[in-house]
Amino acid sequence: MTTDMLGKRVKRVEDQRLITGKGRYVDDIKLQSMAHCAILRSPYAHASIRSIDTSAAKAMPGVLDVMVGADIPYNPLPMAWPAGGSAGLKNNVNSPRALATDSVKWTGEGVAAVVAETPEQALDAVEAIAVDWEPLPTVVDAEKATQPGAPQLHENAPSNIVFEWSVGDRDGTAAAIDGAEVVVRQRLVNQRLIPNPMETRGDIGWYNPGTDEYTIWMSSQTPHIQRLLLAAFVMGVPEHKIRCISPDVGGAFGTKIFTYADYPIVLLASKRLGGRPVKWIEGRRESYQATIHGRDHITYLEIAGKRDGEITGLRVKTYANLGGRLSTIGPGIPTTLYARVLSGCYRIPHVFAEVVGVYTNTVFVDAYRGAGRPEATYVVERAMDLFAAEIGMDPAEIRRRNFIAPDKFPYENPSGLGTASGGAKIYIDSGNYEPALDKALAMAGYADRAAAKGEARTRGKYLGVGLSSYIEVCGVAPSKWIGAVGEGWGAAMWESANIKVHLTGKVVVTMGTQPQGQGHETTYAQIVGHELGIPMEDIVVQHSDTQGTPFGYGSYGSRTSSVGSTAAIKAAGKIREKARRYAAHMLEASVDDIEVDGAEYRVKGSPDKKKTFQEIAFALDLAFDAPEGMEPYLDETAYHDTPNCTWPFGTHVAIVEIDEATGKVDLVKYVAVDDVGNKINPMIVDGQLHGGIVQGVGQALWEGAVYGDDGQLLSGSMLDYALPRASWLPNLELDETVTPSPVNPIGVKGVGEAGAIASTAAVANAVNDALKPFGIRHLDMPLTPQTVWKAMQAAKGAQA
Amino acid sequence: MIPAAFDYVRATSLDDALARLAAGGGSAKAIAGGQSLLPLMKLRLARPETLVDIGRLAELKGVRRLGDGRVSIGGLTTYDEMLRDMTLHRYGLLADALPNIGDVQVRNRGTIGGATAHADPASDMPAILLALDAEVVVRSVRGERAIPIAGFFQGAFASALEPDELITELRLPGGREDLGSAYRAIEQPASGYSIAGVAAIIGARSGDRWGFCSVAITGVGEHPYRATAVESAILGGASFEAAAAHACDGVTVASDIHADREYRAHVATVQVRRALEAAAARLA
Numbered sequence A: 001m002t003t004d005m006l007g008k009r010v011k012r013v014e015d016q017r018l019i020t021g022k023g024r025y026v027d028d029i030k031l032q033s034m035a036h037c038a039i040l041r042s043p044y045a046h047a048s049i050r051s052i053d054t055s056a057a058k059a060m061p062g063v064l065d066v067m068v069g070a071d072i073p074y075n076p077l078p079m080a081w082p083a084g085g086s087a088g089l090k091n092n093v094n095s096p097r098a099l100a101t102d103s104v105k106w107t108g109e110g111v112a113a114v115v116a117e118t119p120e121q122a123l124d125a126v127e128a129i130a131v132d133w134e135p136l137p138t139v140v141d142a143e144k145a146t147q148p149g150a151p152q153l154h155e156n157a158p159s160n161i162v163f164e165w166s167v168g169d170r171d172g173t174a175a176a177i178d179g180a181e182v183v184v185r186q187r188l189v190n191q192r193l194i195p196n197p198m199e200t201r202g203d204i205g206w207y208n209p210g211t212d213e214y215t216i217w218m219s220s221q222t223p224h225i226q227r228l229l230l231a232a233f234v235m236g237v238p239e240h241k242i243r244c245i246s247p248d249v250g251g252a253f254g255t256k257i258f259t260y261a262d263y264p265i266v267l268l269a270s271k272r273l274g275g276r277p278v279k280w281i282e283g284r285r286e287s288y289q290a291t292i293h294g295r296d297h298i299t300y301l302e303i304a305g306k307r308d309g310e311i312t313g314l315r316v317k318t319y320a321n322l323g324g325r326l327s328t329i330g331p332g333i334p335t336t337l338y339a340r341v342l343s344g345c346y347r348i349p350h351v352f353a354e355v356v357g358v359y360t361n362t363v364f365v366d367a368y369r370g371a372g373r374p375e376a377t378y379v380v381e382r383a384m385d386l387f388a389a390e391i392g393m394d395p396a397e398i399r400r401r402n403f404i405a406p407d408k409f410p411y412e413n414p415s416g417l418g419t420a421s422g423g424a425k426i427y428i429d430s431g432n433y434e435p436a437l438d439k440a441l442a443m444a445g446y447a448d449r450a451a452a453k454g455e456a457r458t459r460g461k462y463l464g465v466g467l468s469s470y471i472e473v474c475g476v477a478p479s480k481w482i483g484a485v486g487e488g489w490g491a492a493m494w495e496s497a498n499i500k501v502h503l504t505g506k507v508v509v510t511m512g513t514q515p516q517g518q519g520h521e522t523t524y525a526q527i528v529g530h531e532l533g534i535p536m537e538d539i540v541v542q543h544s545d546t547q548g549t550p551f552g553y554g555s556y557g558s559r560t561s562s563v564g565s566t567a568a569i570k571a572a573g574k575i576r577e578k579a580r581r582y583a584a585h586m587l588e589a590s591v592d593d594i595e596v597d598g599a600e601y602r603v604k605g606s607p608d609k610k611k612t613f614q615e616i617a618f619a620l621d622l623a624f625d626a627p628e629g630m631e632p633y634l635d636e637t638a639y640h641d642t643p644n645c646t647w648p649f650g651t652h653v654a655i656v657e658i659d660e661a662t663g664k665v666d667l668v669k670y671v672a673v674d675d676v677g678n679k680i681n682p683m684i685v686d687g688q689l690h691g692g693i694v695q696g697v698g699q700a701l702w703e704g705a706v707y708g709d710d711g712q713l714l715s716g717s718m719l720d721y722a723l724p725r726a727s728w729l730p731n732l733e734l735d736e737t738v739t740p741s742p743v744n745p746i747g748v749k750g751v752g753e754a755g756a757i758a759s760t761a762a763v764a765n766a767v768n769d770a771l772k773p774f775g776i777r778h779l780d781m782p783l784t785p786q787t788v789w790k791a792m793q794a795a796k797g798a799q800a
Numbered sequence B: 001m002i003p004a005a006f007d008y009v010r011a012t013s014l015d016d017a018l019a020r021l022a023a024g025g026g027s028a029k030a031i032a033g034g035q036s037l038l039p040l041m042k043l044r045l046a047r048p049e050t051l052v053d054i055g056r057l058a059e060l061k062g063v064r065r066l067g068d069g070r071v072s073i074g075g076l077t078t079y080d081e082m083l084r085d086m087t088l089h090r091y092g093l094l095a096d097a098l099p100n101i102g103d104v105q106v107r108n109r110g111t112i113g114g115a116t117a118h119a120d121p122a123s124d125m126p127a128i129l130l131a132l133d134a135e136v137v138v139r140s141v142r143g144e145r146a147i148p149i150a151g152f153f154q155g156a157f158a159s160a161l162e163p164d165e166l167i168t169e170l171r172l173p174g175g176r177e178d179l180g181s182a183y184r185a186i187e188q189p190a191s192g193y194s195i196a197g198v199a200a201i202i203g204a205r206s207g208d209r210w211g212f213c214s215v216a217i218t219g220v221g222e223h224p225y226r227a228t229a230v231e232s233a234i235l236g237g238a239s240f241e242a243a244a245a246h247a248c249d250g251v252t253v254a255s256d257i258h259a260d261r262e263y264r265a266h267v268a269t270v271q272v273r274r275a276l277e278a279a280a281a282r283l284a
């Protein structure tokens, strides 16, 4: 008898190997005759390269090759998602090359690559390369970069502007604001973050001279997309001549979606060595300068409404720092994925957003856990609190007052994708926001907060309570949107699954998605086990290799559980249908009379006339008795293009205490009520929420990339970039409401980003709430002891 | 994150280690727990030609009570071993500080000798040794000498230690029943080092006066220092709060991306007050 594991807290099948050190990451792969690559990175944030002398490096022990920009015969890396999509808005594009040729635009841009017998020799030789630099003036702040007199990075980008994009109803919003009873304005900085997956990036390139084929092992979220982009845009090699393999990937958070310079470098290096594989592994400090950063917005916010709490308009102007050159989908993040969900879970009739993408002498910025949506949530959730404070309303009440009502779905928000030119109309398909808010308030003891604040004061502490009600766009995305002219990136986003049932009844599920630690090998087995009525143990889930998996767009945007799972369910359905037809043949019944119950295929009305799934698989594999016209073997592939995104939501509540003497903030309680629809594995959902929440708290309280004015990354290592630690956090109290998503058969929505989207605003709101007695309206993150103490001092000085 | 090439030798005895350091003439470096030296080497900020591994020299390990009542901690004793040692439990300031230094791995490997020799301007143990008025016993092929801690720290990563010398022992006063001690720090969240860390010992109260006060501060100046102005204010009858205001007297206060001068100086005074309060509370 099979136990159906769908929806159960099943332990992850990956964990045995991953937590006992038996995982196989790129750096664990050691190939015969493998050489090692190290990259010389610019010490300047902005400089011309007068000349590069590699002769000393070439003469160093073990050195096999040294390449500079001029040696790379490839195109620059592709930029695949301009602002406004392919609709024609001007984007002043400057993409990185594999190695810089004339100039560098950020500290850490690659300028030369050494290949040697050992990694040590490669690094030693990197130090022996002499570059004649001509340093140029620098700018690191996106707003300042657009002002007259700022250093210019690129000839084709006057005022360092990549694009000026806007969305929503300009005039209507202006009228709403001009005529409003109350308008609140605030400048908000959403600081730059440095992602820190446990495994840094790395790759091994291997050119096979016998077949003229390239293979690359890469720590990537998107092996199929990388093959496509490397082939079609960078290397000019036919797609079928490149194979991309992503073995175990030790975390990514978005950073491993993109095309990086090291991919073509290791492949070319291997070719130049006549086919010796070449490995490059990124160091942690190197990662801080070679892999994308996240966020980095400066936003001018205006929110308008009535004294009774009804919000009537929201207008923002955002400067989005995109770095020195553009990463793969850099411009798409602060436009489509940000401004189009700006109004969050609120029914705001007039919304207008203007986004200026800007070049600065910093590392390129792209999608980082949440990608645009945490920035949007931060804006609207700070806005709600600022407005509530202005009119003297309870922050919970103002949210409740403005929620999109449950009977208004499907809902089209005024800056949403429904208003995009061309492509599909994307609408918010479902939601019921108030029950999640109520549950979170009850769990947090919200009603008693005045007493809690008073009690904290007796201990020299200021207590603050912060709310964050959010929605998220997950399960990206219908190809009729993302693939169409309009705001899409000009490629599709369907998913794929193949299921093979072997003679012994064991099942191999092969997916186009690509896990980075989420537990896909577990969740897909739960789903397919449920669909076919077989135990999880009989299923193995494979992924990660363009040779052997059906094409898929990979895993990001919380899309796997909605889009990937549906492909798996469809493939299982095809398997079941064929098994049913064959069962009819075996049982000498008509197909319509076969009923399926788990792994049992029975003739209606004659319960002892039945075959098991395993018996059917066995017979259909041997195939000597297959009926006319039926192909042998159970092997089915399905592709799924989702009709819509999914829309998780919820309310988080953070309670903080501030030490008046030092300004130190302690997060003392955290409550999260999330509606992620039905759950495939609630334990994995909890884990995703834990990690996401902590990442968001990290932004509110501790994390932040700090650049000097000269473009040096001062927070250049873990010694200076503060990641959250478990001991700094309270127990996270999670609960749920369940509104199944209508867009997929399981009713799941996706949960990879939800925690990070909600928590930053909750904690920031709590700190700002705690500081109200000082008359402080708003502080920018990270809310470090120094920032908080100085604000309290300034306020005390002003009050005195 | 790969160090430049170096030679490695494992010392077989203290004398062997000292001979190798002497022979290296500055290009050889001792490695104990490696918790400070290895990160520097991986960043290629330190490039010793030879590493002399003293990590297994049992003769440099352990805590014992000396005939004169003082307590001796072997230079190679790890933080974790100190945490577990019953003799050291009576030092309130050690009990406060040790569990918060680094993480489990750092405490398993990091040694008191390494922390002292490294002379990091923000590390915790130097402040504690200063407050306790410890003695640093060092040895080289040239012989043994005892350096009073008061003159040991001379600058950022600079101390009275010669390149061929090893710290064999740290000697602490035996501990008095009429004194209480405590350690309070505010940490730089990324590194865990102190933005301001304060070791305080106070006691010998008679009437309304304190007869003893010792306060040392790390993370604030060029090197950890005794806050003598605080001490004399306390001995002169000032309140903790008033005395704490002198925490940075005569000191060039450090500034970095985590804490500027103003904030660092301020939290130094807060931690001085809190350390004094906690030390005094232990007396009661």
Ligand SMILES: Cc1cc2nc3c(=O)[nH]c(=O)nc-3n(C[C@H](O)[C@H](O)[C@H](O)COP(=O)(O)OP(=O)(O)OC[C@H]3O[C@@H](n4cnc5c(N)ncnc54)[C@H](O)[C@@H]3O)c2cc1C
Binding pocket: B029, B030, B031, B032, B033, B034, B035, B036, B037, B038, B039, B075, B076, B100, B101, B102, B103, B106, B109, B110, B111, B112, B113, B114, B115, B117, B118, B122, B123, B124, B125, B165, B166, B167, B168, B191, B192, B193, B194
């Ligand atoms: C992640 C991390 C977190 C940390 N957090 C903290 C913290 O919160 N607070 C804090 O105070 N410190 C902290 N440290 C630093 C740690 O305390 C020191 O690195 C450690 O105690 C040094 O001892 P070691 O044995 O590892 O020295 P090593 O790294 O082996 O050596 C350091 C230096 O001392 C010399 N040396 C070593 N032993 C001797 C000896 N017996 N005689 C003479 N010279 C010697 C070496 O030649 C070298 O120059 C942290 C370190 C890490 C890696």
